[in-house]
Amino acid sequence: MSSIAYERSAALETAGYDSPATSKLEQLWKTKPGLFGWLGTVDHKQLGKRYLITAFCFLIAGGIEALVMRLQLARPNQHLLTPEQYNELFSMHGITMIFLYAQPVLSGFSVFLFPLFLGTRDLAFPRLNSFSYYVYLFAGLFLYASFLVGAVPNDGWFNYPPNALKLYNPGPNIDFYALGMILLGISTTVGAANFLVTWLRLRAPGMSINRLPILTWSTTTTSVGILFSVPAVSLAFLMLWLDRQFGTHFFDPAGRGQPLLWQHLFWMFAHPWVYIVVLPAMGFVSEALPIFCRRPLVGYTVVVLATVATMVMGFGVWLHHMFATGLPFLALSFFSGASMVIVIPSAVAVFAWVATIWTGRPVVTTALLFFAGFIAMFVIGGVSGFMTAAVPSDRQMTDTYFVVAHIHYVLIGINLFPVMGALYVWFPKMTGRLLDERIGRWNFWLVFIGLNVAFLPMHWTGLAGMPRRIYTYPDGLGWNTVNMLTTIGAFILAIGVLVLLINIAVSRARGALAGPNPWDGPTLEWTTPSPPPSYNFAVIPAVASQNPLWEGRLQEGLGHSSVGRGLVLDQGKEVLATTPLDAEPDAILKMPQDSLAPLVVAIALTGLFAGLLVAWWWLAGLCAVVTLASLVVWLWPEPALGQIAVAAND
Amino acid sequence: MLPVGSIERRTNGWYGMLTVIMTEGALFAYLLFSYYYFAVQYGREWLPPQLPEFWFSVPNTILLLASSAALWFAERGVRRGIRRDLVWGLAIAIGLAVIYVVLQAIEWSGRPFTMSSTPYGSLYFSISGLHFVHLAIGLIILVVLLIWSLLNYFDARRYAAVSIGAVYWYFVTAVWLAVFFTIYITPRLG
Numbered sequence: 001m002s003s004i005a006y007e008r009s010a011a012l013e014t015a016g017y018d019s020p021a022t023s024k025l026e027q028l029w030k031t032k033p034g035l036f037g038w039l040g041t042v043d044h045k046q047l048g049k050r051y052l053i054t055a056f057c058f059l060i061a062g063g064i065e066a067l068v069m070r071l072q073l074a075r076p077n078q079h080l081l082t083p084e085q086y087n088e089l090f091s092m093h094g095i096t097m098i099f100l101y102a103q104p105v106l107s108g109f110s111v112f113l114f115p116l117f118l119g120t121r122d123l124a125f126p127r128l129n130s131f132s133y134y135v136y137l138f139a140g141l142f143l144y145a146s147f148l149v150g151a152v153p154n155d156g157w158f159n160y161p162p163n164a165l166k167l168y169n170p171g172p173n174i175d176f177y178a179l180g181m182i183l184l185g186i187s188t189t190v191g192a193a194n195f196l197v198t199w200l201r202l203r204a205p206g207m208s209i210n211r212l213p214i215l216t217w218s219t220t221t222t223s224v225g226i227l228f229s230v231p232a233v234s235l236a237f238l239m240l241w242l243d244r245q246f247g248t249h250f251f252d253p254a255g256r257g258q259p260l261l262w263q264h265l266f267w268m269f270a271h272p273w274v275y276i277v278v279l280p281a282m283g284f285v286s287e288a289l290p291i292f293c294r295r296p297l298v299g300y301t302v303v304v305l306a307t308v309a310t311m312v313m314g315f316g317v318w319l320h321h322m323f324a325t326g327l328p329f330l331a332l333s334f335f336s337g338a339s340m341v342i343v344i345p346s347a348v349a350v351f352a353w354v355a356t357i358w359t360g361r362p363v364v365t366t367a368l369l370f371f372a373g374f375i376a377m378f379v380i381g382g383v384s385g386f387m388t389a390a391v392p393s394d395r396q397m398t399d400t401y402f403v404v405a406h407i408h409y410v411l412i413g414i415n416l417f418p419v420m421g422a423l424y425v426w427f428p429k430m431t432g433r434l435l436d437e438r439i440g441r442w443n444f445w446l447v448f449i450g451l452n453v454a455f456l457p458m459h460w461t462g463l464a465g466m467p468r469r470i471y472t473y474p475d476g477l478g479w480n481t482v483n484m485l486t487t488i489g490a491f492i493l494a495i496g497v498l499v500l501l502i503n504i505a506v507s508r509a510r511g512a513l514a515g516p517n518p519w520d521g522p523t524l525e526w527t528t529p530s531p532p533p534s535y536n537f538a539v540i541p542a543v544a545s546q547n548p549l550w551e552g553r554l555q556e557g558l559g560h561s562s563v564g565r566g567l568v569l570d571q572g573k574e575v576l577a578t579t580p581l582d583a584e585p586d587a588i589l590k591m592p593q594d595s596l597a598p599l600v601v602a603i604a605l606t607g608l609f610a611g612l613l614v615a616w617w618w619l620a621g622l623c624a625v626v627t628l629a630s631l632v633v634w635l636w637p638e639p640a641l642g643q644i645a646v647a648a649n650d
Numbered sequence: 651m652l653p654v655g656s657i658e659r660r661t662n663g664w665y666g667m668l669t670v671i672m673t674e675g676a677l678f679a680y681l682l683f684s685y686y687y688f689a690v691q692y693g694r695e696w697l698p699p700q701l702p703e704f705w706f707s708v709p710n711t712i713l714l715l716a717s718s719a720a721l722w723f724a725e726r727g728v729r730r731g732i733r734r735d736l737v738w739g740l741a742i743a744i745g746l747a748v749i750y751v752v753l754q755a756i757e758w759s760g761r762p763f764t765m766s767s768t769p770y771g772s773l774y775f776s777i778s779g780l781h782f783v784h785l786a787i788g789l790i791i792l793v794v795l796l797i798w799s800l801l802n803y804f805d806a807r808r809y810a811a812v813s814i815g816a817v818y819w820y821f822v823t824a825v826w827l828a829v830f831f832t833i834y835i836t837p838r839l840g
Contacts, residue, residue: 004655006807124662193669197662227669231677235684239776247766248776250684256769261687265680576652577660587653587660628787632794637803637811642655645805 004572004642008588014565015538017529022538024570029121029534032594040594042126043534047133048112049430054137055105056501061144062096063494065089074487076475086471087154088173092143094157095177099184100140102277102415107132107191109422110219110280112430114195116525116532117213119204119541121575122591124197125190127634131598132191138606139184146176153177156469158266158321159240161251161259166244172613175244178237179609185234186605192223192230199223200580204524206543206561207583213523213546214297217304218283221311222276228315229276233269236262245615260325267318275314278410279307281418282349285371288425289353291521292368293360296547296554299352306345306352313342323394332391339389346382350375366440370421373448377413381406384459399469402462408455412493420447420500427504428518432530433511439503446496454489457482522547527563539566540576572640590641597634601627661810664817671821674784678825681780682832685773689836696770698763701837706757710750711830717746718823721792725816731806733799740796743819747789754782774833781822781829788822791815 015021031037031046041047069089072080081089111129115122123129146152151173155164164174199220203212239250240262249255251262290297297303319327319335353375362368384406388394397403420443428434461482466473473479517526524541525532526549544559545551551561567576573591578584604626611620637643653660688696720742727735758778763771795815798804804812 006654006657007651008654009651125666128666189673193666193673196669197665200665201662224672227673228676231673232680235677235680239684239772242765242772242776248772249766249769250772256692257772258688258691258769261684264687265684268680577662585652587657588655589662590655628790632790637656637798642657643808643811644803645808647802 004590004639004646006646008571010567010569010588012565013539013568015568016564017533017538019538021568021570022533022535025535025538025568026533028570028573031534036596037594039599040130040596042122042130042592042594044111044115044123044126044129045430045532045534047129048108048110050133051104051108051111051136054133054140055101055108058096058100058140059105059497062093062101063497065093065096067490067494069093070487070490072471073473073483075484076473076477076480078472081471083471084154087156087469088152090469091153091156091159091177095143095153097411098157098273098277099181100136100143102411103188103273104136105419106219106222106277106280106415109284109419109426110195110215111191113426113525114198114216114219115202115536116429116528117216117523118198118202119207119524119537119543120198120202121536121573122202123194124202125194127592127595127598128190128194130595131602132187132194134599134602135183135187135190135605138602139180139187142183142606142609143176143180146173151176158263158270161240161243161257161262162253164240164244164262165252167252167254169244175241175613178241178244179613181237182234183606183609185230188226189230192226195219195223196227201577201586202575202589203578203583204541204543205566205576205578205583205585206559207578209581209583210301211543211546211583213287214300214303214307215280215283215287218280218286218307221307222279225272225276225311225314229269229272231269232265233273236265236269239265241612260322260327263322263325264318267321268315271318271321272311272314274410275311278414279311281374281415281422282307284418284422284425285353285374286349287523288367288422288521289371290356290360291425291519292363292365292371293356294363294520295356295360296522296550297352298355298359299348300546303349303352306348309345310342313338313345317342320389320394323391324398336389336391340386343382343386343389346378350378365424366435366437366444367421367424369441369444369448370417370424373444374413374417374421377409377417377451380456381409381413384409397462399467400462401458401466401468404468405455405458405462408451408458412451412455416447420444423500423504425519426525427507428511428514429525429528429530429532431508431511432514433507434514434518435503435507435511439499439506443496443499443503446492446499448496450489450491450493450496452489454486454493457485461486517549522550524548524563537566539564539568541566592638592641595634597630601630601634604630656808656810658807659810659813661814663814664810667814667817670818675821675825677780678777678828681773681777682828685777685832688769688773692769696768697837698768698770700762702774702834704834706753707830707834710753710757711826713746713750713753714823714826717743717750718820720746721816721819725809725812728799728804728809728812729806733802733804736799736804736812737796740792740799744789744792744796747785747792750785751782751789754778777829777833781825784825785822788815788819791818 031041031043072078151171153173153176162168199216242248243250243252249257251257251259286297286303317335317339319331320339323332388397424435424440464478466479514530516529528536542562544561548561575589575591576585577587577589579586604623608620608623611623720739724736724739727739765772765775795812
């Protein structure tokens, strides 16, 4: 058995992508052929693309759910849907968009981009990356399986008891939601752990804490947020499932349970979650807007601080979702104040982006339009949010369409717009072809007009008293025209999304070839071919500034980044570990080969939850045993990973 | 010269276990929050007529602390290259944990309430139950580590798995201390 020596001296070498060393690297890192490779790949680039494709499928599903709802609400007294069907649609629309699209799409970009941004060859835990994707896919399918049995979650995405308890909701609808969410939470959590450890450990030498690409700050900050917030909702759903299936008394009033405890636990998770689904998208803007303004981001340090401050403060505002529940005024006042103060770091970031455009030399591309549109939509969504932070006005507006307007401005404006812009920026890196700019303009303007026609009047709808989550409304209340307008806007927005999909399809086949750096960007991902080879970098680069490729023109300091000369690390699948603060070389780490273990564990885990759903306890128990056994196999020390001690006489 | 592969605690797995502790620690924080939420709302009448006693919980606390001490001894042994210390430390840690499991089962079976009797019962069993699940997984980890030690996988430089398993066990012990304080001590604090 070959054993890995404990130490090695590694020399710097000069190598480009066409040098002989790279064929050896390609052999080491490329995915194995056939079904085994397709199912067992650990290549972060392939996994990132899978995340993005899956997230967009869920975006379309959630969008169709919304369009059907808007058809129902376009005019008063429609009967396209029964009340129960409407409840199921608005619940799944929320669940799909918030959990199956908004965060996974950001994960997808980060899974693809992190190693390229950081100057390394993979994430810290490649097999865990694969596992995280499979569990996300299976959890999404688990939730949508509820449609197959006609028992779809129907109590809204916040799912409040008592209505979510067995007494009022006897079918399996809520059990699909509870168990599906716990399963999804496992995927989200391990993904977050992967990003955090990668960010701390696997950087290019010299990429100290103040030279990290700002997108990595956003994703890592939200990863820490995920680690601390997801347990609250997993626990809440576990308690709810126990109340429903085993007669426990966490939330049921009849058994002296506390329905408000659900709301506390849920919102202690869900408020940080709304920052988790927007901060990395803001990171896309911080990262790419400077490219199209041809200057570095204004105020890198304050934007980083604002990002971290927003996430931290995001844990201290959850009660603003409960202003109408009868809690004492002292509590409401504290959380109202905190919900206003949290605007400040966001405002700092907005000013930094505006200053970057103002002092830069903007180039108007589709990406820049999305980023500029994002800033405007962020301001509108932020203002309506600030209005609801004031308790008296929230008492009027909560559970009306005003809040629906707010959430769609912030979610579409701060998540979807940056995501679309980011596609125009990094699609060339992922596929080697540029997205078409002319189709892109249609994409942008249709989405922009659709968003504003649908949701700007909705502020007025809410102030005029229309409650949310009603399946129809009577004639003569003055709501007819605005609802028709909103429906028209929704369809325009949908056509805009369709145009994006057309652009992707057309450009995959016939788009202009991109080359390594079509946008003249400053960071490390723009040094690789498009798409990057399996090993990312021929040699591990070393960086001396925030913008390695712009050093010549910025004259920031005396250092020079080294892109074509560095450690080759070709004695196996190897990456360099560096220290967290100053990024000094710390160790050479061995990375795993393609493996089916992540898929096996994901299937076993899903089987466990399916067993719990249908109360086949034997199946759940069997799957639990298989899960544990497969984990032991997965983690068994391997000589090739340098995990086994070299015997004295070896 | 750079270290290669799994050397001391320079592994990704060590950092990964720290993230596990972060997130599972948060889970217990939310669980105990739920306990205190009920306790503050309902006061003394929420607690069972007979408060949880110390007959099992104090020995269990001592068992876990001793188990962690044995594990610390095992980890120190492997870092000095003394395989005998590693193996015996792990074996003793496992043995003490098994006694804990038995005592915990006896304590549960003697409870006059169940998970579905009252909110207190629901919280008592979910808190101690979830802690027990984490401990059971930790026990499996220790057994696997013992097997790997007997297979000579570890030496004075390659022992990361032992540290990773040990820090998880210390976490399980620390959570027990918080659970012990919450369930057994706070009801008596007036």
